[in-house]
């Protein structure tokens with residue numbers, strides 16, 4: 613099976629029930645967020661509208677846009693947490709996501725124990741986990757900290773652990789949020805190389821970030837969202853280093 617993502621005129625509308633207010637609407641055009649509509653208590657936010665793009669094996673997409681432009685909403689849809697309310701989205705390939713570094717990690721458990729737990733949650737066998745363990749620990753470069761509780765890790769150390777676990781047994785489609793920027797320059801370089809390897813093995817990476825340099829380094833395509841609409845979807849020219 614070939615790995616691919618195809619979004620055709622995808623839209624997503626959040627429904628909101630808000631308390632009644634007599635306060636007049638703020639008519640100023642805001643730069644952030646989708647479009648609010650509706651009347652009375654029943655309102656909705658159009659977070660994505662008419663979003664179309666196609667990705668195939670080997671693509672590394674950078675998802676960019678201002679706060680509230682719809683990046684997280686799109687990632688959640690690609691992950692299958694939410695269905696589009698209009699248009700169609702078809703995805704072939706096993707999807708894995710790294711949205712929030714701390715999500716799913718137990719603060720009191722050691723890094724090593726957390727690797728086991730993550731593995732079990734993701735459906736690995738104990739044997740697979742045992743076999744992958746040395747590589748995960750080595751890639752994370754956490755050294756003796758691997759046997760310290762997760763809560764004693766810095767954000768960057770947590771990012772190293774999360775990334776190492778998620779990419780050692782390679783997913784076909786990897787979705788990621790800004791957090792990868794938490795790693796230091798050396799780790800980001802290594803992570804970038806691993807993402808290249810992953811897409812080299814016919815995978816797809818989608819990375820939402822406000823960090824232009826990171827997107828430039830890691831991605832080959834960019835999707836710019838503005839208030840839920842596609843402003844640009846284009847190949848990314850590699851700038852000379």
Ligand SMILES: Nc1ncnc2c1ncn2[C@@H]1O[C@H](COP(=O)(O)OP(=O)(O)OP(=O)(O)O)[C@@H](O)[C@H]1O
Nearest residue numbers: 626645646657659678679680681682683684685686
């Ligand atoms: N659960 C929700 N209910 C209602 N509206 C929501 C919900 N989640 C997000 N939105 C709205 O959808 C729009 C897009 O939000 P989203 O989180 O996708 O943006 P983003 O591009 O990831 O922003 P940021 O850069 O700030 O993380 C915003 O207008 C936001 O207010």
